[in-house]
Amino acid sequence: MDNSFDVIIIGAGVTGCAVARELSRYDCSVLVIEKDEDVCCGTSKANSGIVHAGYDAKPGTLKAKMNIRGNEMMTSLCEELDIPFKRIGSLVVCTDESLRSGIEELYARGITNGVPDLKILESDEVRELEPNISDDVVCALYAPTAGVICPFRLNIALAECAAQNGVEFKFDTQVTNIRSDGDHWIIETSDKTYNARTVINAAGCHADDIHNLVSENKLHITPRRGDYMLLDRSLEGFVKHVIFPQPTKMGKGILVTPTVHGNTLVGPTAVDIESKDEAPVTAEGLVKVQEGAVKNVKGLPLKQVITGFSGLRAHEDGGEFILEEAEGCPGFFDCAGIESPGLTACPAIGEYMASLVSSRLSLKQKDNWNGICKDVIRPFELPPEERENLISNNPEYGRIICRCETITEGEIIDAIRRPLGAKSLDGVKRRTRAGMGRCQGGFCSPRVMDILSRELGLPLEAITKSGGNSKIVTGRTKDEG
Amino acid sequence: MKADIVIVGGGPAGLAAAIAAAKEDSNLNILILERDHELGGILNQCIHNGFGLHTFNEELTGPEYAARFEEQLYGLGIRYMLDTMVLDVASSAVTAVNSKEGVFTVECGAIVLCMGCRERPRGALNIPGLRPAGVFTAGTAQRLVNIEGFMPGREVVILGSGDIGLIMARRMTLEGAKVKAVCELMPYSGGLKRNIVQCLDDFDIPLLLSHTVIDIKGKERVTSVVIAEVDDHLKPVPGTEQEISCDTLLLSCGLIPENELSRSAGVKINPATNGPVVNESFETSIPGVFACGNVLHVHDLVDYVSEESGRAGRSAARFVKANKAGEGPVINIKNGNGIRYTVPSFVRVNELDGDLVIRFRSGNVYRDSYINVLFDGETKLHRRKPIITPGEMEQVILKKEDLTGAISEILIEITEN
Numbered sequence: 001m002d003n004s005f006d007v008i009i010i011g012a013g014v015t016g017c018a019v020a021r022e023l024s025r026y027d028c029s030v031l032v033i034e035k036d037e038d039v040c041c042g043t044s045k046a047n048s049g050i051v052h053a054g055y056d057a058k059p060g061t062l063k064a065k066m067n068i069r070g071n072e073m074m075t076s077l078c079e080e081l082d083i084p085f086k087r088i089g090s091l092v093v094c095t096d097e098s099l100r101s102g103i104e105e106l107y108a109r110g111i112t113n114g115v116p117d118l119k120i121l122e123s124d125e126v127r128e129l130e131p132n133i134s135d136d137v138v139c140a141l142y143a144p145t146a147g148v149i150c151p152f153r154l155n156i157a158l159a160e161c162a163a164q165n166g167v168e169f170k171f172d173t174q175v176t177n178i179r180s181d182g183d184h185w186i187i188e189t190s191d192k193t194y195n196a197r198t199v200i201n202a203a204g205c206h207a208d209d210i211h212n213l214v215s216e217n218k219l220h221i222t223p224r225r226g227d228y229m230l231l232d233r234s235l236e237g238f239v240k241h242v243i244f245p246q247p248t249k250m251g252k253g254i255l256v257t258p259t260v261h262g263n264t265l266v267g268p269t270a271v272d273i274e275s276k277d278e279a280p281v282t283a284e285g286l287v288k289v290q291e292g293a294v295k296n297v298k299g300l301p302l303k304q305v306i307t308g309f310s311g312l313r314a315h316e317d318g319g320e321f322i323l324e325e326a327e328g329c330p331g332f333f334d335c336a337g338i339e340s341p342g343l344t345a346c347p348a349i350g351e352y353m354a355s356l357v358s359s360r361l362s363l364k365q366k367d368n369w370n371g372i373c374k375d376v377i378r379p380f381e382l383p384p385e386e387r388e389n390l391i392s393n394n395p396e397y398g399r400i401i402c403r404c405e406t407i408t409e410g411e412i413i414d415a416i417r418r419p420l421g422a423k424s425l426d427g428v429k430r431r432t433r434a435g436m437g438r439c440q441g442g443f444c445s446p447r448v449m450d451i452l453s454r455e456l457g458l459p460l461e462a463i464t465k466s467g468g469n470s471k472i473v474t475g476r477t478k479d480e481g
Numbered sequence: 482m483k484a485d486i487v488i489v490g491g492g493p494a495g496l497a498a499a500i501a502a503a504k505e506d507s508n509l510n511i512l513i514l515e516r517d518h519e520l521g522g523i524l525n526q527c528i529h530n531g532f533g534l535h536t537f538n539e540e541l542t543g544p545e546y547a548a549r550f551e552e553q554l555y556g557l558g559i560r561y562m563l564d565t566m567v568l569d570v571a572s573s574a575v576t577a578v579n580s581k582e583g584v585f586t587v588e589c590g591a592i593v594l595c596m597g598c599r600e601r602p603r604g605a606l607n608i609p610g611l612r613p614a615g616v617f618t619a620g621t622a623q624r625l626v627n628i629e630g631f632m633p634g635r636e637v638v639i640l641g642s643g644d645i646g647l648i649m650a651r652r653m654t655l656e657g658a659k660v661k662a663v664c665e666l667m668p669y670s671g672g673l674k675r676n677i678v679q680c681l682d683d684f685d686i687p688l689l690l691s692h693t694v695i696d697i698k699g700k701e702r703v704t705s706v707v708i709a710e711v712d713d714h715l716k717p718v719p720g721t722e723q724e725i726s727c728d729t730l731l732l733s734c735g736l737i738p739e740n741e742l743s744r745s746a747g748v749k750i751n752p753a754t755n756g757p758v759v760n761e762s763f764e765t766s767i768p769g770v771f772a773c774g775n776v777l778h779v780h781d782l783v784d785y786v787s788e789e790s791g792r793a794g795r796s797a798a799r800f801v802k803a804n805k806a807g808e809g810p811v812i813n814i815k816n817g818n819g820i821r822y823t824v825p826s827f828v829r830v831n832e833l834d835g836d837l838v839i840r841f842r843s844g845n846v847y848r849d850s851y852i853n854v855l856f857d858g859e860t861k862l863h864r865r866k867p868i869i870t871p872g873e874m875e876q877v878i879l880k881k882e883d884l885t886g887a888i889s890e891i892l893i894e895i896t897e898n
Contacts (some may be wrong), residue, residue: 229607306605396580406566460629470701473625473634474631474634475632477631
């Protein structure tokens with residue numbers, strides 16, 4: 001790998017990868033540097049998976065603009081990149097008549113922001129849409145353009161598409177310093193030193209650290225933790241829309257939503273913490289999630305939880321997306337403070353940042369750019385005849401490895417072999433869903449480890465949960481002791 | 482494809498059911514569908530001994546116990562398909578997939594559900610903390626050690642005192658790991674007394690009752706867990722926290738019968754067992770669909786699984802032959818004081834295949850108590866037990882001839898005197 005690039009992107013989360021894909025349209029060399037072992041390992045891996053309609057952000061802000069544009073772009077993007085996405089609509093539920101004005105304000109804000117088809121529904125209409133809604137419901141803001149998406153596939157597909165169009169990726173590589181030699185940005189890492197004409201800082205919770213290496217105009221990001229609970233797919237249909245409480249200054253509150261794969265997701269809390277790398281689930285957080293959930297949805301069987309997790313939001317002090325060239329740092333562009341609605345906004349952020357960089361570097365569009373990228377083949381989503389052909393040609397598509405989610409060996413092999421393929425159990429899980437079901441990998445993880453070991457040519461002892469030292473077994477039996 | 486009886490699962494329950502059905506009628510076309518690449522189910526990874534005391538009057542290992550049944554199965558020429566996952570169960574058809582046949586449907590006269598159970602994972606326990614490598618259910622760890630030959634870790638804390646956790650405490654110790662503690666949320670163990678003695682006491686492994694794990698630390702791999710005592714409401718008591726350094730947390734916090742197929746088929750489920758509601762013939766709410774083994778209710782001893790499954794298999798064979806559901810008067814079995822559930826839930830006396838065995842679990846620990854059986858309010862059995870615990874399944878056996886006459890309800894209860 002040459003050490004000089006036109007653009008170096010720091011961070012392979014959903015923002016960095018969206019920028020990478022947009023830049024891959026142009027004739028330029030792009031490298032994405034990621035500190036973790038895979039794409040989608042930070043803020044992007046643990047969030048609500050919601051495509052927001054766009055009524056939350058203040059009119060005129062970048063958050064509002066990028067949300068609206070991102071939402072608009074999402075349908076065609078998901079078709080191009082084979083990403084599961086369902087526009088199921090969202091409801092912001094008011095359960096106290098005295099707070100009705102809050103719903104009216106949100107409605108007005110949504111109209112100003114340009115959110116299509118917004119409606120305020122009265123209690124009967126809400127009940128008709130959501131039979132399990134709280135008996136206290138007074139009214140709700142209904143936004144049919146909101147939806148749910150697979151956040152992993154979105155991130156992975158953006159990266160795969162960028163890679164197929166020539167973008168290079170360097171994993172397990174930490175940026176340690178950045179300086180300018182007047183012409184280029186010199187990027188020192190835990191591995192090599194790179195230089196680039198332009199830099200995109202998409203480092204999530206660490207975007208302030210990266211920015212502050214080069215700019216006198218300091219940024220400050222607070223990691224804001226959110227706890228979630230994921231419920232079994234057997235509850236599919238218990239709620240049909242994304243159900244929010246009324247928002248507060250800490251965020252959109254604890255939502256209840258179907259995921260795009262048919263689970264029910266509840267959360268998040270919002271607690272500012274110190275660590276940017278560790279987001280422990282807390283007992284208090286889980287209690288708050290449960291209390292929050294049943295306020296809006298009655299009788300939600302929270303005992304059907306299959307896992308709890310928590311994620312971090314990269315909250316910048318100003319509460320706004322920072323999408324600009326850092327002051328006094330020509331060619332160094334920040335994508336900082338990308339918290340909600342960051343997932344929704346990422347295609348728009350990618351488009352916007354690519355336009356800034358391409359005009360700075362006077363880039364030309366390629367004529368052979370390919371924006372289409374297929375997901376892992378899912379035999380049980382194919383019509384029967386195609387499925388049977390697939391299995392008879394590739395018998396591994398008839399061998400179920402993950403019982404809970406009905407994932408075959410063929411899908412796991414594909415996830416490992418494809419460009420930027422999976423290298424760990426979590427990598428396989430995010431690409432295939434193997435291990436994401438109700439037994440949480442109890443049955444399939446030793447089998448997935450065997451497949452990883454075989455495909456990667458590594459001994460079983462070297463297989464990790466999520467890279468680094470997250471090794472799953474510590475050695476052979478009878479080796480020590 | 483066609484079969485008289487399809488058996489879903491080739492573990493101990495499926496094997497015993499198939500053999501009994503074949504012995505009942507050697508002309509039956511029986512087919513076992515097994516998702517793993519060998520028969521025997523979870524027995525294959527249970528290399529410790531203690532299996533078969535009731536069935537063979539011997540102490541066998543799990544694989545040896547399975548082999549006894551497999552040999553009979555081969556001798557009877559019963560068909561089975563391995564690496565075959567059942568996708569759907571309907572009242573007279575089973576749909577499955579494997580790499581040879583693709584997706585295929587077997588039309589059949591009767592179905593025996595023998596899918597076993599799964600372990601409750603960390604996520605379902607709401608244990609706070611980080612999510613590093615090194616957190617395993619005890620059964621997954623057992624597979625890694627006994628089948629794959631790898632150590633899940635070297636310094637171990639175990640949460641839950643279910644039998645697999647106890648067995649793994651000993652197994653890990655024998656492999657050179659240090660098991661620092663077994664924490665049990667409840668004030669009593671969930672496992673068999675004999676396992677506490679042979680797997681913990683004999684190795685000086687402390688069993689901390691009324692303790693739980695309140696935090697898991699370590700970003701990439703577990704570095705420690707924090708445990709605490711719990712109060713009567715099972716809430717951690719502030720000030721009792723203890724951090725134990727370890728690289729592994731094993732979970733043995735309960736088994737969940739795998740009834741996703743049963744539920745989607747419309748089989749009625751007993752919320753106390755998470756298994757199907759069955760009658761004396763182990764027939765579910767759908768005529769011709771039977772259930773046995775751990776998919777029905779979680780057992781402590783495989784011998785009882787084999788015995789019940791034999792009854793289920795014979796019943797399935799008779800159902801196919803008679804080509805109609807059983808009939809006659811029905812006696813309901815009711816849970817009285819202290820009884821969490823019984824299997825079966827009701828009895829049709831005409832259909833009884835010998836004596837009636839009622840198996841049940843208590844909801845709490847009872848010392849120096851009595852198990853009573855009442856027929857329509859009249860005490861028929863009053864038996865003293867020095868100890869009754871939720872971790873040990875109890876049974877009463879009622880003679881078929883005693884059940885004749887107009888009984889409408891059998892009540893089982895636990896009393897102090």
